[in-house]
Amino acid sequence: MITVLRENKGTPATVARRLRIAGGINRYGEASFRAVWGWSRLTWIGGRWEDRDAHGILLREVIELRQVPKYFPFDRWHIERWVAPELYGSPADWYAQTLEVEGSRSIPALGPYPERGEYEHCFTLAGPRGEFVQLTPTVAEYVARAVEYCRGVPSRQGRDALRERDARAEREYDAWAYDVLDAAAPALHGLPFVTVRGRFDNWD
Numbered sequence: 001m002i003t004v005l006r007e008n009k010g011t012p013a014t015v016a017r018r019l020r021i022a023g024g025i026n027r028y029g030e031a032s033f034r035a036v037w038g039w040s041r042l043t044w045i046g047g048r049w050e051d052r053d054a055h056g057i058l059l060r061e062v063i064e065l066r067q068v069p070k071y072f073p074f075d076r077w078h079i080e081r082w083v084a085p086e087l088y089g090s091p092a093d094w095y096a097q098t099l100e101v102e103g104s105r106s107i108p109a110l111g112p113y114p115e116r117g118e119y120e121h122c123f124t125l126a127g128p129r130g131e132f133v134q135l136t137p138t139v140a141e142y143v144a145r146a147v148e149y150c151r152g153v154p155s156r157q158g159r160d161a162l163r164e165r166d167a168r169a170e171r172e173y174d175a176w177a178y179d180v181l182d183a184a185a186p187a188l189h190g191l192p193f194v195t196v197r198g199r200f201d202n203w204d
Contacts, residue, residue: 049066
């Protein structure tokens with residue numbers, strides 16, 4: 001049987017404290033935001049599993065709930081935000097939507113109903129090319145405050161901001177393009193020219 005060795009890391013106390021300050025607490029007195037290491041964050045998955053040995057030979061098939069890493073990449077820090085249980089619907093809704101039949105057994109594909117809510121992914125700490133970024137209290141607080149700010153921005157205000165950003169980018173590109181064209185090809189390569197009105201002015 002193949003054994004997967006996971007690199008477990010706990011959240012530094014200084015990071016947890018800063019996230020608690022930035023995002024507040026939920027109804028259970030727990031932090032609304034938390035940072036988790038990819039390999040350490042597990043979730044329930046139910047279904048049919050195949051266990052194989054080191055040579056890939058099937059040893060057995062079993063239908064059960066297993067805990068597996070929830071996020072990828074595994075070797076990165078992830079910021080989560082707490083979601084209230086009612087946002088998942090009622091327990092009856094949960095099992096109606098997630099229950100799967102495997103053989104003669106019914107099994108909840110996403111595990112038990114989250115009675116105390118659940119922490120969901122909102123940000124992965126990584127560089128522009130996906131490279132590792134170290135988790136610090138300042139980075140964690142920045143992410144939490146940014147997420148809370150985005151949640152508080154009205155949808156219309158958000159759309160207006162996006163439109164303005166796109167318009168600004170287009171203006172900046174036009175200015176850059178004109179500068180490049182002026183530098184590469186001065187008007188008529190320095191030849192004099194005049195504008196003459198004539199019979200071609202009214203082309204359709």
